[in-house]
Amino acid sequence: MLSLRKKRPEPSRYLTEAYYDALMAWQTAAQSYGPSEDAAVRTECEALLLYEARLLDTRQFEAWLNLLTEDCVYWVPADIDADPRTVVTVSFDDRRRLEDRIIRLETGFAHNQLPDRRMRRMITNVEAWEAEDGHTRRVMANEHVFEHRTGKPRIEYVAGLDYWLEKVGPRWLIKVKQVKLLNSLDGLDTPTLL
Amino acid sequence: MKPTRDWDHLVQHDRVHRSIYTDPAYFPEEMEKIFGGLWTFLCHDSELPEANSFKRVRMGLRPLIVTRDKAGGFHALFNRCAHRAATVCQEASGKASRFVCAYHGWTYRNTGELVAVPFPQGYGECLGKSELGLKKVPRVESYRGFIFGTLNPDMPPLEDYLGEAKEYLDIFIDRAPEKELIVRSGAYRGTYHGNWKLTWDNAADGYHPAFGHQSLFEMTRIRNGRDKGGTHFSSNPDDSPMYCKAFAFGHGLLHQRPGMGDSLWARVRPTPGGEYTAEALVEKYGEKAAFEALEGVPGAGMNLNIFPNLLIIGNQIQVVEPLAHDMTQLTWYATMLKGAKDEVNQLRMRVGEDFPNFGEVDDMESFERCWEGLQAPEIEWIMMHRGLHQPMEDVREASGTLKVPPTDEAPMRNYLSAYRSIMESELDLVVA
Numbered sequence: 001m002l003s004l005r006k007k008r009p010e011p012s013r014y015l016t017e018a019y020y021d022a023l024m025a026w027q028t029a030a031q032s033y034g035p036s037e038d039a040a041v042r043t044e045c046e047a048l049l050l051y052e053a054r055l056l057d058t059r060q061f062e063a064w065l066n067l068l069t070e071d072c073v074y075w076v077p078a079d080i081d082a083d084p085r086t087v088v089t090v091s092f093d094d095r096r097r098l099e100d101r102i103i104r105l106e107t108g109f110a111h112n113q114l115p116d117r118r119m120r121r122m123i124t125n126v127e128a129w130e131a132e133d134g135h136t137r138r139v140m141a142n143e144h145v146f147e148h149r150t151g152k153p154r155i156e157y158v159a160g161l162d163y164w165l166e167k168v169g170p171r172w173l174i175k176v177k178q179v180k181l182l183n184s185l186d187g188l189d190t191p192t193l194l
Numbered sequence: 195m196k197p198t199r200d201w202d203h204l205v206q207h208d209r210v211h212r213s214i215y216t217d218p219a220y221f222p223e224e225m226e227k228i229f230g231g232l233w234t235f236l237c238h239d240s241e242l243p244e245a246n247s248f249k250r251v252r253m254g255l256r257p258l259i260v261t262r263d264k265a266g267g268f269h270a271l272f273n274r275c276a277h278r279a280a281t282v283c284q285e286a287s288g289k290a291s292r293f294v295c296a297y298h299g300w301t302y303r304n305t306g307e308l309v310a311v312p313f314p315q316g317y318g319e320c321l322g323k324s325e326l327g328l329k330k331v332p333r334v335e336s337y338r339g340f341i342f343g344t345l346n347p348d349m350p351p352l353e354d355y356l357g358e359a360k361e362y363l364d365i366f367i368d369r370a371p372e373k374e375l376i377v378r379s380g381a382y383r384g385t386y387h388g389n390w391k392l393t394w395d396n397a398a399d400g401y402h403p404a405f406g407h408q409s410l411f412e413m414t415r416i417r418n419g420r421d422k423g424g425t426h427f428s429s430n431p432d433d434s435p436m437y438c439k440a441f442a443f444g445h446g447l448l449h450q451r452p453g454m455g456d457s458l459w460a461r462v463r464p465t466p467g468g469e470y471t472a473e474a475l476v477e478k479y480g481e482k483a484a485f486e487a488l489e490g491v492p493g494a495g496m497n498l499n500i501f502p503n504l505l506i507i508g509n510q511i512q513v514v515e516p517l518a519h520d521m522t523q524l525t526w527y528a529t530m531l532k533g534a535k536d537e538v539n540q541l542r543m544r545v546g547e548d549f550p551n552f553g554e555v556d557d558m559e560s561f562e563r564c565w566e567g568l569q570a571p572e573i574e575w576i577m578m579h580r581g582l583h584q585p586m587e588d589v590r591e592a593s594g595t596l597k598v599p600p601t602d603e604a605p606m607r608n609y610l611s612a613y614r615s616i617m618e619s620e621l622d623l624v625v626a
Contacts, residue, residue: 009417015467073466079380085540087380088528091551092544094466100413104552107416109409112559153387185286187385187523190555 002106004062009096014071020085023073023176026138026164027081033138036127045128045139045165048172053143056193057119061102064193065095069166069173074098076179076194090184105192112190114149119192121145123161137165137172143179145194155189158182205614207607208579212568215389215576220617221519228502228613229254231621232443233335233342233355235504235513236260236270238377238527240339241287246304249287252515253343258331259283260341261304264291270331270343271306272625282328293328302328332626338367339375340504345623358595359445359500366494366506372533377511379528379543382550386524386558388565390516393524394609395564396557397499398438398448400600401580403427406560410552414463422463424553426453436600442593444501444612446605451495453600458495459488466544471537490534491541501609508549509542520565524558526550578603578610 036042048067055064068074076090084092093101104110125142145157164176179194204211214220236251242262250273251258257273259282273281275295282293282302292309294301301310306328314321331343335352337360342352349355356363367375386392396402404411404427414422426434435452454461462468475484493509505512507526515523528546530539568576581602590596598604 005416009464011469012464012467013470013473016470078382082380084543085536086530086543088382088526088543088546089380090382090547092466092547096464097466100417100464101551103416104409104413107409107412109412111406111409111556111563185383187383187517187525189385190558 002062002103004065004099004103007099009099012094012096015073015094019071020083023075024083026176027162027178030138030140030162033127033129033140036129038128038130041130041137042126042128044172045137045163046123046126048165048174049123049126049139049141049161049163052174053121053123057121059119061105061193065098065102067174068095068098068177069168069175070095072098072174073176074179074193075176076181076184076191078184080180080184090181090188101193113192117147117149117192119145119147135167136175137163139163139165143194145191147189147192155191157191157194159194199618201614201618205610208582209575209577210610212571212574212576215391215565216519216568218519221516223617225254225256225516226623227616227619227621229516230256230623231344231346231349231616231619232502233344233349233352234502235500236331236334236341236343238339238375238511239268239336239341240374240376240378242268243378244289246289246291247287248283248290248304250283250285253331254516257281258343259293259304259328263305267305268334268336268341269305270334270341271302271304271328272330274328275300276308276326276328300326306330329625332624338363339377345625346621347624348621355443356500357442357445358439358593359441359447359498362447362449362494362496362498363500363506366496366498369490369494370531370533371490372531374532376530376532377527379530379539381528382526382547384524384526384550384554384558385517386522386561386565387520388522388561389519390514390522391610391613392561392564393505393514393522394499394501395576395578395606396561397505397609398446398497398605399603400427400431400436400438400448400450401603402557402560403431404429406556407553409556413552418464421455422461426450426461430601432599432601434600438598438600438602438605440596440598440604440608442595444609446499446501446608448497448600448605449495450497450600454495457485457489458492459485462492462545463548465491465541465548468541468544471541475535475537487535487538488541490531490538491545499605499609501612508546510546522561524554526554578606 072095074093078090079087122144128139130137141161143159147155160180162178165172166175234253237249237260241249245264248259248261259271259273261269273283275282277300280297282295299312308327334343436450439447498506503514511527513525
């Protein structure tokens with residue numbers, strides 16, 4: 001049983017105009033990054049991504065959520081470069097909606113999760129940069145996600161990943177996870193969590 | 195030669211034969227007659243905002259380009275070179291005054307006219323240039339921005355075709371302060387393995403939510419209590435003031451609004467940024483004006499279904515796009531309200547994402563389960579007789595529209611009757 005079920009949903013107050021502005025600035029800046037040069041940073045970030053992948057693949061969704069900041073966004077754009085204020089996305093979840101999503105997946109009534117939907121994902125092409133202030137990092141990677149239920153066709157998603165990490169106390173947490181699906185403009189099956 | 199169809203057998207008043215879903219032989223005929231012989235939704239005029247705008251769409255499987263010429267007129271061109279049939283436009287949308295076929299360089303104006311053919315001397319006098327434009331859908335009409343096309347000279351004018359469904363489309367559009375929609379906010383697209391009619395069977399089905407969407411209702415109950423989201427379906431909806439209507443030409447309605455209390459905004463499930471935006475609006479405009487504005491965030495509390503491919507659901511426009519007899523794409527276009535505050539239109543994006551992520555996932559799974567069940571050839575029938583035993587509850591209005599309780603299967607019987615009627619007609623479809 002998810003302990004999340006007992007949590008009272010918090011009002012959603014952090015998705016301000018300034019937050020969206022910062023998100024768009026962060027997105028626009030993606031193209032200006034050169035090769036990542038700090039191998040230690042890269043290794044640390046890769047470990048985080050691989051751990052994250054394992055938590056998702058093994059459906060430890062609450063533990064996965066604990067890798068995200070309180071003011072996080074899980075963002076799967078349909079139109080990759082568009083501003084989510086004026087263009088709808090595949091998914092744009094704040095923390096509260098991510099909690100909703102996870103609780104729904106585990107209600108036992110999410111029909112496309114039954115029986116026994118399994119996931120495995122490959123994470124590659126990891127690049128990472130630390131900002132000069134030492135408090136934020138950016139990680140880009142690719143993922144290849146497989147989902148399967150016995151007797152059903154295998155579903156695959158290929159996506160570019162872009163992370164905004166923040167240092168919260170001693171830990172690096174995910175503030176923004178953007179998933180740029182290769183086929184985001186075509187009809188999707190219903191991904192569990194990308 | 196077309197196969198013989200015994201329509202009295204295939205579509206009965208209380209049940210429908212599995213073969214019209216599963217037999218691939220019906221599909222080309224459906225794409226030709228249903229998505230060509232009826233008024234088929236093409237796009238919204240706000241998607242073509244200026245001179246030389248274009249958008250690629252499908253009319254059944256026919257590839258089209260809807261264009262706006264420099265004088266502002268709309269054209270629905272076949273995206274098919276008159277020479278060897280290659281598509282001449284690959285971009286989903288954009289601006290272009292001309293389309294050039296990349297195969298042999300034939301060049302067309304965005305009105306369809308052929309303007310240039312490379313090395314024309316090779317044709318001598320026999321080119322027939324004036325006959326070799328991009329073919330056009332001969333009848334294109336729009337209602338309050340919604341552009342439809344038909345290849346059928348015998349269809350009544352669009353407004354007559356929409357009939358009473360128009361009044362409900364008006365309700366959806368009139369939620370905009372300036373009484374217009376803006377459809378330029380992208381789309382969510384979902385694909386399921388199954389026939390397109392499974393979507394229609396579901397489109398005004400007030401019976402399924404409590405079961406099909408139990409994951410959403412259960413999550414909502416755990417998180418938000420009983421008064422949010424779709425929980426007005428969880429006890430018997432027929433005891434509520436909600437209703438369905440079955441209109442002429444197969445259109446249908448599931449009207450949830452009467453069961454949803456005073457405020458639609460109050461029923462919206464908690465939305466990313468919702469509290470911040472609501473509080474910012476209150477601060478800026480005062481409580482009364484802010485909450486009036488927020489009423490514009492959700493849809494109109496209805497599922498309005500215009501046969502064969504336009505479904506108004508939530509605050510979105512869903513277009514049914516059959517890809518094959520066993521594969522269907524559902525495209526959910528986000529909409530904005532013209533004249534609404536930016537904050538309201540912004541929240542419409544976040545609210546729009548809710549149902550495709552948390553509800554439609556279960557519908558698409560239900561459709562795929564139906565599709566699997568339908569593979570048993572010996573079990574021939576899909577039942578749609580719910581409500582037939584209690585004609586007293588049906589109110590046949592003067593117009594012929596049927597009004598029934600929300601779990602009644604009359605809307606399904608109604609669209610299948612329209613389907614049957616066009617499928618059994620001999621149509622003379624034309625292009626211009």
